[in-house]
Amino acid sequence: MLSHIPDAIELVDYIDDGEQARHYQFRLVNINKPSEKNTNNNTAKHHWQDAQPGQFFMLNVPSIGEAAFTFTEPPNEQGEFRALIRQMGKLTTTLFTLPKGDILGARGPFGRGWPLEKINKKNIIIIAGGCGLAPLVNLIDSLIDNLTASQQLVLIYGAQNKQAQLLTTERERWQQHIKIYNSLDEINDQYTLVENESQGTPLDIVDIALATFIKPATTALLCGPEIMMNSAAKKLVDNGIASDDIFLAIERRMHCAIGLCGHCYLNERYVCKNGPTFSWQELQ
Amino acid sequence: MCADLVKTICPFCGVGCGICLKVDEQGQLLSVEPQQNHPISQGKLCDKGWSTAYAINSDQRLTQPLKRINKSFYPISWQEALTTIADELTAIIDESGSQAVGVISSARASNEDNYAAQKFARAVLKTNNIDHCARICHSPTVAGLKQSLGSGAMTNSAKDILETDLMLVFGADPTENHSILGGHIMQAHAQGTELIVVDPRVTRLAKLTPMHLQLKLGSNIALINALLHVIIKEQWFDQRFVESRTQGFEQLAKHVKDITPESVESTTGVSAELIRTTARAYSHAKRAMIFYGMGITQYVSGTNNVISLANLALTCGHIGKAGTGVNPLRGQNNVQGACDMGCLPNVYPGYQAVAELENQEKFSKAWGTKVTQQAGLTSLGMTKAAQSGDFRALLLFGEDPVVTDPDQNHVQSSLKNLDLFVVAELTMTETAKLADIILPAASFAEKDGTFTNCERRVQKVNQAIAPLGEAKGDWQWLQALAKEMGSKLLNWQSSEDVFNEMAALTPPYQAMTYQKITDNSGLQWPCTNETPNGTTILHQQSFPIGRARFICVNQVDIDESTDDNYPLLLTTNRLHFHYGCGSMTRNSPLLERETPPGVLFINPIDAKALNINHQAPVSIKSRRGYVETRAMFSDDVPVGLVSMPYHFKEAPSNQLTNTAQDPVTKMPELKACAVVVAALAKDQVPKTIQQLQEGK
Amino acid sequence: MEIYHLDDLSLLQQHLLAQYQLYQVVKNDDKQCSWQQQTKERNEPLIAELPQSSAKDFFFAEHENLLIFNGEYFQETLPTPAPFVLFGILSCDLTAISYQDQFFKDDPYYQARRQQCLLVGLDCIKPCQQGFCPTVDAGPGVREHTADIILHPLENHQWLLISTNDKGTEAIKGLSLKTCHWHFLTQRDLTLHQCEQEFTDDSDITQAIDKLNNGEVSDSFWQQLAVQCLGCSGCTTLCPTCSCYGTRSITDESEDKKVITQQRFWDSCLYEGFQREASFHNPSAEAGKRVQRFWQHKFGNEFFAEFNRHGCVGCGRCEQTCPGVIGVHSVMKRINNNA
Ligand code: SF4
Ligand code: SF4
């Protein structure tokens, strides 16, 4: 049976990041493994330790409801995990008012994460827009940790403007290991672009980024607004990357996360169950 | 599990669809399903109908009487509520006379409740200060059609839609406001019936037909006069009908002689050619039906707009036969009934004029108490008089004028000025928040009675569940209040008693009983001893005024035009998933999800020029008010026009709308005013009107 | 499979009433049919008529609580219905239940109810008004794998009773029944075959299904069609295989404690807001996309592959209830004529 029931989590901490976004740290109140039979009602019901990069969880803000978020750091031994959350609708607006120490709920991990077997050791171009970088944080960290000598990783990160850029600390950390290009939709007159920064959308820099590779990129990871991803995928196919080596993380409204409520449909698939990552080929 | 299926009538609009309430063993309302064999809806409902259970079961429902002390409400007993109200009413009447008190009843409430309300006002309070909200929907219909035809109601029936050859939909958006009737129109159109839509917006129906006359706001009369011009000039009118059934044709012919299609092209924005094609199609159709809505009535020229539509139908003889007629689409479920019941200051039940001595005597005798001769105030009149302090106590039920009335701020300050303000409601509305005493009202699922739909069909509403908490039906608490004031005049035993008293005094309802209504799936008035099975088509042999009258009317421009400071025109519309002030429909999580709280429809071209994105926060300002909401791109509104639904208390369009009135009916011009729209900062959440006002 | 001869239907009803709550389709004064509980006292004749509301609410409730939150932890609120029987359920609705059984295989709430239910199917021997079950392999005769017991009317108010599985056999244990010869089954097949012949021509539907799956229906066709969708949710509410739901939280605050319930309720993919995200991004903002989704879900090959059948069981309810006149027959006809 599938569980609709969240485990209780504590809102441990948060820090602001960019415009109206925050890094939240949560902790599972009870980290008993589901297998450790315990008649308590507060036994953990979900297999938190199995979380893979790109998978997501349902955050339950009790008076409001549930919504899906990706881990920026998956649950560790102590049951602590993090997520980057942007203030958007009713649920996040309420969340942003909650004090540290509040008890909320979470279910997960859900969905199919990034296909690690097809990514490891490959030359990878990553294209992310705005909040779309969040589902990649965890993956980029682990890719960098395991970077081989011959392997190359390039990230294009697009944002509306300077204030809308997120994950600055992370990007600075990555900068030391991989090449990062930043694009900004709008800049004001006084602003002077710094190195590797340009005005426009991520699409404008794809050619430049591809040229950075010594041996051609063979794999692409995309995350962000759907229109941007679709155009980027087409462009990458034109540049010789196979459509089953291009992966997209799709966002949809979700209520159940277990393939039942129907809200996240994408053609005949359910994004929560069959995704959220899909190869470009699967989406054709 | 569903233990019982109680058949009743959908409470959300004037179509009056048949609905079944599913009730479980514990008497809880579970959900609904349509009545499969209902004469109009035949197993269909619109989204509002389908979500009825949410509205009734809402945790927002009021369950006990409340009394306001300063800014907070405290629960009190019914007895305390009634004593307080009775004492204050009596004191005010003693001090300032009966003219200082009044009742505003509800087009949502049953005929029985409305009959009781006007009787309470007239027989207990001794005032003709009784009104309901038709003022802001269809009072021009009553006034206009009464003059032209002698009766202010839909002349034909829903079933005629499938018997006509041409449907002319004028300033109405039936698929959104009267969805099931709109569905009939779509069905007829799909089967080959011609459809002509006249509307400044590209409505759903307009998308289905090549014949869309996208006229400029408020140019109805110019357009109709030009149609008449063509029809008369080309001799396309129905000479026999005009000669035998009407009067005043000569003057009309003279009046429109020079109003050529070319001469109105610039006023209406409709090409002369399209006007000619329309004139030809309408006059040549064997049977043609006119439907109209608030795009006709909510103008300063509302009454005249209605009259000119009557002129058009009469000229072509498209009236008094199956598949023809002038058919107003009335908004609320029982707006027809509230009018029929005499919840208008100038008429008793059955439109018997208050001013006539004979009628005063009739009702004095029937009720066993002398009724007043003094003329009554309309709802706007009452609020105006409240402003000056001449009007001091108001009982209001099932209405939310603070959201739905034009010029909110004025309404609000007048209501605050009252010495006693009593509101009976289902939920805490914006209006109820201003009340001194709030009474918990029973919903339609909790009472017996009748509703009269837009085709004059009186239908039986059946109680399915017990009233929530201490809620009471309207006539029941009016009865209790009357008793408290020492009057036995409202001492009925049952809803049926109320109905029978009413039917005996209301000629069009004369031959109706509950049993007959149930047996016939509703009866259409007039249902008299001569027409015991009701009347599906009015005016077949003659008009109530003998011959119908042609009345010459002139184009009147909208009261407020655009200028440099207010460069866009704002019109109001309704969304099919909400109803009235939304106090019921917005309790459905499904309907509430359909739009963010408040929207402004704007043409992408206008939006681009103003640097506004789809769904972006915007501000809208008129000479009277300011609101914030979200922009919704829509090609359905032409460039230069923006449109706003009025359901949302967070961003009420009525902060902005004009109070200029139709001189005859005092109907405010809700359909047009000048505004300026501006983008707000990208991430700003639009402030609700409540936040804006508190910020002040 | 066991076949019996049943002389007196009421014996079976009484027998089942002793072990189950018994529900049956009942017709009211307005000729409207609905599922109603029967008791020893309330005992109406068995009719082969399709109720307006299908039986899906028995398993996938129109509104139900999923859990409560007490401030500390979340607790599942599983339903605990008494054993019940749907007596005389028609083949299209049975097929729909079997479809939903697959879909909700791992849903604890659905299964908690489903497990308690005995399905007694009833063969249709006359076509109904809007139905086209033979076209989509869902009737008129009850498919064996969809019911525990099948009833087939014989002449002179006699019945053929077929028990298809252990659950069925268990349920009729103790009832004295005559086993009967297999040739009655042949007779049944013949009757059902004849009934199938009486259905109206279904070529509109079969051809439209082909067109749909061959990519011959354009986006602009869907858009034009969808102008007529009023987003009423009638089709999805009445369709026995529709399963989408929304969720909401309800806070119940009394003086000393606050309990939060999470509820799920039937939703409709025809609503504009169904897929709209908090960011206002809406992949199905166009009505055409939503209407297309509905029909793709009912007739698309991709879903056929997953469920081994169409999502539509041919009950015709959507045709009857659609105010926009775009129910199954109308849509399929239009696909054939104009797409
Ligand atoms: S059309 Fe009107 S009466 Fe019919 S279901 Fe909708 S709101 Fe109710
Ligand atoms: S799609 Fe229509 S005909 Fe098919 S199962 Fe659903 S309601 Fe019945």
Ligand code: SF4
């Ligand atoms: S029944 Fe018809 S109008 Fe209603 S949602 Fe379904 S397709 Fe749309």
Ligand code: FES
């Ligand atoms: S979120 Fe419910 S099906 Fe995917």
